[in-house]
Amino acid sequence: xxxxxxxxxxxxxxxxxxxxxxxxxxxxxxxxxxxxxxxxxxxxxxxxxxxxxxxxxxxxxxxxxxxxxxxxxxxxxxxxxxxxxxxxxxxxxxxxxxxxxxxxxxxxxxxxxxxxxxxxxxxxxxxxxxxxxxxxxxxxxxxxxxxxxxxxxxxxxxxxxxxxxxxxxxxxxxxxxxxxxxxxxxxxxxxxxxxxxxxxxxxxxxxxxxxxxxxxxxxxxxxxxxxxxxxxxxxxxxxxxxxxxxxxxxxxxxxxxxxxxxxxxxxxxxxxxxxxxxxxxxxxxxxxxxxxxxxxxxxxxxxxxxxxxxxxxxxxxxxxxxxxxxxxxxxxxxxxxxxxxxxxxxxxxxxxxxxxxxxxxxxxxxxxxxxxxxxxxxxxxxxxxxxxxxxxxxxxxxxxxxxxxxxxxxxxxxxx
Amino acid sequence: xxxxxxxxxxxxxxxxxxxxxxxxxxxxxxxxxxxxxxxxxxxxxxxxxxxxxxxxxxxxxxxxxxxxxxxxxxxxxxxxxxxxxxxxxxxxx
Numbered sequence: 180x181x182x183x184x185x186x187x188x189x190x191x192x193x194x195x196x197x198x199x200x201x202x203x204x205x206x207x208x209x210x211x212x213x214x215x216x217x218x219x220x221x222x223x224x225x226x227x228x229x230x231x232x233x234x235x236x237x238x239x240x241x242x243x244x245x246x247x248x249x250x251x252x253x254x255x256x257x258x259x260x261x262x263x264x265x266x267x268x269x270x271x272x273x274x275x276x277x278x279x280x281x282x283x284x285x286x287x288x289x290x291x292x293x294x295x296x297x298x299x300x301x302x303x304x305x306x307x308x309x310x311x312x313x314x315x316x317x318x319x320x321x322x323x324x325x326x327x328x329x330x331x332x333x334x335x336x337x338x339x340x341x342x343x344x345x346x347x348x349x350x351x352x353x354x355x356x357x358x359x360x361x362x363x364x365x366x367x368x369x370x371x372x373x374x375x376x377x378x379x380x381x382x383x384x385x386x387x388x389x390x391x392x393x394x395x396x397x398x399x400x401x402x403x404x405x406x407x408x409x410x411x412x413x414x415x416x417x418x419x420x421x422x423x424x425x426x427x428x429x430x431x432x433x434x435x436x437x438x439x440x441x442x443x444x445x446x447x448x449x450x451x452x453x454x455x456x457x458x459x460x461x462x463x464x465x466x467x468x469x470x471x472x473x474x475x476x477x478x479x480x481x482x483x484x485x486x487x488x489x490x491x492x493x494x495x496x497x498x499x500x501x502x503x504x505x506x507x508x509x510x511x512x513x514x515x516x517x518x519x520x521x522x523x524x525x526x527x528x529x530x531x532x533x534x535x536x537x538x539x540x541x542x543x544x545x546x547x548x549x550x551x552x553x554x555x556x557x558x559x560x561x562x563x564x565x566x567x568x569x570x571x572x573x574x575x576x577x578x579x580x581x582x583x584x585x586x587x588x589x590x591x592x593x594x595x
Numbered sequence: 596x597x598x599x600x601x602x603x604x605x606x607x608x609x610x611x612x613x614x615x616x617x618x619x620x621x622x623x624x625x626x627x628x629x630x631x632x633x634x635x636x637x638x639x640x641x642x643x644x645x646x647x648x649x650x651x652x653x654x655x656x657x658x659x660x661x662x663x664x665x666x667x668x669x670x671x672x673x674x675x676x677x678x679x680x681x682x683x684x685x686x687x688x
Binding site for chain 2 (some may be wrong): 419480486
């Protein structure tokens with residue numbers, strides 16, 4: 180299905196009865212060159228880039244529910260590349276560059292809006308840390324600006340600048356950061372993959388792996404056995420469960436992260452703003468709702484819902500930053516299940532099981548990474564070697580000591 | 596979510612701090628293969644969807660370490676006991 184001004188006008192005049200499906204809901208065949216487990220943002224992006232960039236089109240994406248129904252539908256849609264460490268920053272900048280050309284690339288309106296990401300600082304020490312991060316970004320060719328208090332005030336005069344405990348001293352701004360439309364990202368990738376011959380198979384849950392001579396050669400699913408030359412897992416949130424079927428234990432815990440949307444109001448928040456003294460990040464959707472979130476709940480969970488203690492904590496952060504939001508009502512909230520890795524960074528790598536490839540451990544930064552995650556995972560699946568910008572995301576880095584611990588929290592996943 | 600502390604009774608989860616998997620045992624550093632055993636101990640987790648044995652610290656109450664069994668799909672607690680009294684039997688020394 181393609182969209183144009185002409186088709187919109189035609190359908191508006193004929194009662195919208197002529198629209199056809201955007202992508203093909205396929206039935207599984209017996210065998211594929213590559214099977215990707217997980218029809219979320221990362222899985223669909225992987226299939227898209229496999230078909231488009233690497234010429235591998237005999238591909239199936241297996242999704243246990245409906246595509247885009249997992250974490251790509253349960254995030255706060257923020258895109259940014261403001262990382263410190265060398266293992267991370269080039270990767271996230273690759274994602275940002277792909278975001279910038281995404282709509283032209285897959286010809287779908289993903290509503291990528293580079294409205295800026297502003298991280299506030301509240302102390303001299305935090306200013307120094309942010310200056311260091313900004314400099315690290317610039318060394319990697321990424322834009323960053325350190326704003327003083329007046330610079331922040333010019334952008335967001337409504338913030339509480341003179342809070343007794345956490346006065347706002349300034350902020351680190353990445354103007355190229357912003358937000359995107361999460362559903363459109365999934366659907367744009369799905370259509371692009373489907374048009375190139377990829378089978379998107381929904382309601383098809385993987386229940387086991389088919390092994391021959393130590394190698395995985397296929398998957399058992401609720402819709403039958405499917406053989407595959409290579410199998411890629413992109414099931415963040417449930418990576419431990421799927422990897423467990425292949426006999427692997429991962430350096431991952433699953434945790435629930437909650438997010439919230441307020442009732443719609445007139446334009447207020449200019450971009451993405453984060454509170455540096457707590458953990459609170461907020462932006463405003465094009466429909467007017469304030470979209471915000473904070474920390475994970477902090478205990479292992481697969482429940483896709485969290486507890487009130489964290490709701491209160493997130494709202495306290497919001498009230499400290501901009502007390503006026505206390506007059507708004509919450510429209511809805513949700514919880515997503517995050518692969519919290521042991522150093523806070525992801526894994527894109529081969530596994531010790533031949534034929535099985537892993538894309539996991541996204542913690543709660545998976546959405547912004549979607550294009551580069553798909554591109555680099557497709558590169559790994561197609562060529563059996565890591566893409567240069569994802570070369571540090573190895574599964575064995577925990578054994579070798581090459582951790583990428585952006586936050587310096589150690590092997591305590593609920594603190595990343 | 597409330598946790599029923601053996602000393603303090605049912606208390607709000609905000610009073611507690613979570614550590615994680617409560618079945619892990621520190622390997623013997625003098626044993627052969629200790630480096631690999633420590634890698635598994637520090638980094639690898641079963642991470643089950645379902646019954647999970649885990650450690651909580653009652654920081655806002657009696658300051659006891661607790662070992663709880665909880666379903667990670669529903670958050671329902673099956674049992675909560677003092678960590679010192681409830682060493683998992685399969686790994687008890």
